[in-house]
Every structure is written in C-alpha cells, then in structure tokens.
Amino acid sequence: MTAIALKLTDVNKSFGAAHIIRGVNLEIRKGERHAIIGPNGAGKSTLFNLISGRFGLSSGTIELHGKPINGLPAYEINRLGLSRSFQVTNLFHRMTVIENLRCALLWSMGYRYSFWHLVPRQKRLNEEAERLLEKIRLTARRDVPASLLSYAEQRALEIGATIAGGADVILLDEPTAGMSATETEQAVELIREVTEDKTLVMVEHDMSVVFGLADRVSVLVYGQILATDTPEGIRNNRAVQEAYLGTTEAA
C-alpha cells in the first residue's frame, strides 16, 4: 500500500448559506500527479484554498502526511511542506524575478526573521536562487520586476516561487490558464520537470494537460467528488461523461 500524502475527510465549506464544498473525501498518494477537474463553480479553487490554509474549514479534517493541518495558518502549513500557486498570478510584483525567488527560499533555508545576515553575502542562498532561475528559464529576465514580465513568464515565476521552498506537496491552481498552445506545452514540460519525486495536485481546465500529466484524476461537481480514477478510467466513466465531459466529447 502506498503512503498517503494528503487526506481529506468529510470536508465541508459554507460561505453564509452557500454550501460550496459538500463532504469531500479524497486521498492523494505520495509521489503521484493528481488532477482535479470539474465544471466552473464546482469548488476546485475553494478546495485548494481550504487545503493550503487560505480559508478555514466549516467541518471535516485535512491531514498532511498523517498530521491534521486544518485550522493552521497558511505559513505553518507551508512550513510543513505544502506549497501552492495561484490561479491569478500572485507575486511580489515590485520586486525583481531573482528577488522573488530569494524570498521564496528564505524560510526554508532557515533564515527566519534574521536582521543580522546580509542577503547578497549568502552564497548558498544565491546559488540556489540562480539555479531555480535557470530551471524556470527566466535567466534573461533576472533583474526585471515581476510586474513587467509577460503573462507566461509570470506563470513560470509563480511555479518557481511555489517549488522554491522544497515543499514535497505542490498544489498548482490552473497553471496553464490563458496560455497559447506552445506556452502550454512549455509549461507542462516545466511542471513535469520540477515536480519530479514530489506529490502534485493540480486544478486544470485543459484536458490535454490533464490527460498528459496526471496519474490519477478526480472529478469535482457541485462540491462533491464524483469519481477518482486513472485518466483512462475517467474518460470511460459514464457518470463523469454525463456530468461533465459529455459536453467536451460532443464538441
């Protein structure tokens, strides 16, 4: 039996009267690439926000490597090894690419709130940041403020900042949304590369990305998991076809 990286049990979330997440049970295996798909408004992003500690749960538990993490602030969940990206790019926009990466590395490299280390003198930190910069292929844009990057570049930096801290569970929220076909291809390649040996959970709309990248797929409809299976299994699942894929298959 494979180890479970992330386990959601009876997770519920209501915003006032709106019951958005309605009893989600989900197990993400260690080392797998898991995609969450579903129609607009199904609650995919909300589910991510619950797991990463951006929102609190209404009820249920979330466990990371067997430890309950619901109720913890986002920064503590991050320190336990779970990192996420955002659907709408969420960077330190006035800071340069390299500064963004450095900041994403600081905590995991043990600097905490230090005001006695000088960042330019931290050899290991700077080497690591440069390595990351190369990995996300933004070397040429090293000293450009994040706000002036192209959209695809911002998405790449978003992924870089997400993986920087060395978290072993990575949540990517629509990493290829709004990209052209070539850009998507490059992004998928990048994601495949940087999540090697890690657990990846991604929300994605682009079915070619989902079926190309994911080991398993969960379908979320109206706040409930309809099915979890291999991409092949999901493609052939009648209930899924009716609820969701039917429309795309017909097109």
Place this chain on the structure above:
Amino acid sequence: MKQQFVNNAASSVPRVRFGSWGGYLPWIIAIIVVAVLPLILKSSHSVSMLSQMGIAIVFALSYNMLLGQGGMLSFGHAVYFGLGGFFAIHALNMVGDGRLSIPLELIPLVGALGGLLFAIPFGWVSTKRSGTSFAMISLGLGELVAASSLMFTGFFGGEGGISGNRVTDITLLPYSYGPAIEVYYLIAAWAVISAALMYLLTQTPLGRMANAVRDNPERAEFVGYNPRLVRFFQFSLAGLFAGVAGGLYAISYELLTAENLGAVASGTVLLATFIGGVGYFFGPILGAMLITYLQTTLSTFSEAWILYFGLIFVFIVMFAPQGLAGIIMLHRPAWKAGLMSRLLPSYALAVIPVLLFLGGVVALIEMGYHFRTNYDPSEPMGLFGMKVVVTQVMPWIVAVAVTLVGAVLCRLSFRRINAAWADVDAILAGEKR
C-alpha cells in the same frame, strides 16, 4: 524590440537601493560632504540647520522603513522619536545629577532604547492589521500618547516640557559638546552610522521580506512567513532608529516638549519622506534636507511658508509620486547612455517660464497674505526687492499677467521637454539612433 523596451522601463522602476554606482562610493562621498559642509557654511545659522538636517535624515529614514520598505503608512511615528527624546533628556539630567554615568556620545542609545521600548507593545498592536486599519491604529496611538503627555507631567514636563544640559563633563572624546560645531559632528557621526545600519537592514532577510509583505502579504504567507511578525520586527526597528533621532534632538536642543511626539511632527516626517521619495533608500535623505531647509529658511522670508510646503507636497503627489529621488533616477538610463545632452537644452529653455510662473504665484500668495493679515493693508510691502501697495489694482494686474504668461510659456516649454524625452526613449528602445 518590445522586449528591450520593457527592459529599459524596468530599470526605472523603484527598488530600495542606494543607486548602482558600486557599493561604497556613495557612502564615502556622503561622509566627505558631511565632514566638509560646516567648513563652507560657517554661520551659526547654517551649522544649526545642518544639525537639524542630520536629525531629520535619521528620522525620515526610520519612517521609510515603515512606509517605503514595509508598506505601512503611519500617522504616529513621532511617538517613538519623542519618547526616545524624553528618555534621552531624562538620562542627560540624571548624568548631570551624578545619578547615572553615560558618556554624552552614547546618549542617543538611550533614545534608541526608549523608542524600541514603546515600539514593541504599540507595534504588536498595530501590525496585526495592514493598510487603512494600520494607519488608523497608528493615528489613535499617536493621539493616545500625545494625550498622556499632558497627564504624566512628571515625565513629560507638561506645557513647558523637559529641559536639560548637554554639557555633562562625561564624554568619551576630549570635547565638551558645548559649541554647536561639536554637536554637529556628533549628530553627523550618528546620522552616518544610523543611515548605514538602516541601509544594511534592507539587505537582510527581514528587510527583503518587509518588501515582500509590502507587495503581497498573502504570498508571503505561502512562502512560510507570518506577515504580521515581519511587520512587527520592521516596526520595532523603525521605532529604535526614530528613538536615535529623538536622542540626537535632545542633545541638540536640550528641550523636549509634547509637540515633539504630536501629530504635527508625525505629519512632517511623512511629508518629508514622501517628497524625497519612498521608493529609494536615499529619497528620505533628500526630503529631510529639503524640508529642514524650508522650515529654517523659508520661514524667515514668508509667513505663508506652510502653504508653500503644502503646495510642494501636492505637486509631488500629483506629478512625481516617486518623489525627488524618483525624478533623479528617471534620468539614470539617459545618463548612462550619454543622452543627457538631448534633454538639458529643453530643460534650460524651461527655466525662465517656470521662474515667471512661480514668481507670479508667489507674488499673488504673498500679496493676498499681506492683504488679509496685515493690520493696515495699504502699508507698502517688500516683494522681490520692490515696494508694493496691495490696496492698489496695478500690482494685482501685473501679478496675474506674469502668472498667466508664465503658465503659457511653461506649457510651450514642457512640450519641448516631452519631445526631448520621446526622442531619448526611442533611442533607448533602439527604435532610433
């Protein structure tokens, strides 16, 4: 080609850095300037103004640790300046009584401690929130301390404040610090050390994360940082340096009153910092120098100086939100590419129109002030070396005409400047030679 343009635009985007002319050069120049200035500006008025600038620089730099680096708009930063000052002046008096033995050179450290001591609890309360809530809490705490200062008269001295005597005879160096020039060098040394330390702080993990939290507190959480703690540490250290400035003030003026920690003092440091430019480390230095100059010099020429002060602030907010430092750094790409020769002629052409316009506006304001505030408005007033009677119509017609002509000429000359800039931008973007 577009790519290249973006690169160029990027270099003009604010970063908290001390320019890029290598690490130490600006500091060496600054130290030389600081050492040589009082040899050139010898009058007692100038030396006292330079001392005041040193204090204002430390205070404004500490304020920018909040506003520019941490994104915290505080309306109560003078609290830490004032409390630091009160601690320092009490320490000074205790040294004078023989109850304490601290060399005068180290009295600013007492100020630092006082600032830090209060920045810790107040910072803990106010950094829980950011943005507007933070600003409101800082305003409330400022009022609270100002109100307490009238209640605890033993510590704050009530209306009269607390006075002291800096000549304590306990010093590290063989100076008495009685003469203003010796005090100037003490302030200058502390200002340089404090500025250097505050600059180094921007290079630490805390300093970088303060920028990160300013830009995006949520993302900071998702890289493992508690934004509140980042703000809290930054706030506490800003309070410490404000306390240093307060301690220097105590030494320089030998008098602290409730005004030193009040809303006006908090507002002044905000204006000075903003006018100088919050996006660059050296911005507040320029702002503090300019504001101190205006305060000490303009106030002797004109009763309306606070009005000019306000006009400068409004102008900066509207037309140059990056402040004086931003205006300077805007020219960096052109300077580096050797293109200043394309800009300077158009600037030179604009000098006379701008002077005409400003002269007209100043004349109108001064005449208006004289008319409204003088007991006998028909008494002639001095204006640009002329005698003017403001109850007559002619001076007003002339002033309005000068203002209007100046405004029209300004418009025309600014067109030249815009054209010159368009030219320079095109060359920088590689679209033109």
